Amino acid sequence: MNSLRLGRREILQKCLALGSLTILSAAFPSELIAAWEEREKLARKPTPWNELGPFYKKSAPHTASLRAPGDPGIPLSVSGQVLDVRGDIVPEAKLEIWQTDHLGHYDLDGYRYRATLISDAGGKYSFDSVMPGHYPDRVCQHIHYLVTAPGHKTITTQLYFATDPVFEGDPGRNFSREPLLASAELVRPVVLRGDPKNVFADVNFELVMERL
Template identity: 30%
Template sequence: MTKKLMTRRSILQNWLAATAAGLAASLPRVSAQAQTLQTTPFCDDQTAPTIAGTEGPFYTPRTPRKTDFRQDAAGDALTLTGFVVTRECKPIADALIDLWHADAEGEYDNEGYKLRGHQLTDAEGRYVFETIIPAPYSRRTRHYHVKVTAPGGRVLTTQLYFPGEEGNGNDFLFNERLLMRVVNASDGKVGRFDFVLDG
């Protein structure tokens, strides 16, 4: 008998029910066959900060504050979520997360703010973006661009990657330490990445 997949909303509610104190604990199962997902990266006293990645040529400053990109372009739905924490696993509230990425054809909107926006983390350091899965393009594998800034802190510019992509091995910017955890839902996919900031 085939197990029914949970919706993105159900997965998201389960993931975000975790508190910062429980970041090192396993995440709930998505289905009977699903692997228990760990936080990304595993958070303990020796946790290294999230590594930086190139900004790329398509960054646009002063993006609007928004969490739902799906009205911007057609594509397969993905909910991107996670926490922003310190190296001691303490949540960072009001961290600014600026997200931008290509559309389902591998194109960026360089004239407006389609598939571009920012938000602030909540009191538990959580963030959620409703967006689409970007297409790979040229020599780049599928990815999201992100800037993360704690209040009064330095800007972390990096990129997030999808596991199991054929293009990962051919992309000179790819780094496996920036892989999201991605699970299937009945209405799309859910990706998770927890940003660890240093100082």
């Protein structure tokens, strides 16, 4: 039997004609179907899981300033937005973040380079830090994230940097050099600004949560 492959619009129109879709609105059906299609374009894949690691500590301070004045290393600003898979904003999500200093050392006694953030009404978050260093047990520079929000599945993941020398400028091809990476999705572009004597790095990292 030949199967008829219908697009989403044709399926919705057929459902409407057969009575399996009812529209309770003053808008024309074609307008609502178009709005449905636009909404589906906003759908996002959930942020991939990545190892929690052994250096997580609860109760990190609520601060967006991980970098103290005079800290060595390349200053780093990370910003992003927390959304769900339908593209809806997730406000008041709790983001726990931890990383090494520029030499690859975790603070195991205190809370340097550890923070708790809360996404704002627009789902946005940001923090200032330094570019983390490499250390013997891990191949790539990274920042850990643990993200929770009521009604959503927890995100355990890590942010990686496209400028990491390990990737040799091509994370799409070389991401597998980091054993914990299954794809290049968690490797984000880096924007450098400033001048040769004062270089700053900016990274955007969007987080997408699944609903329970």
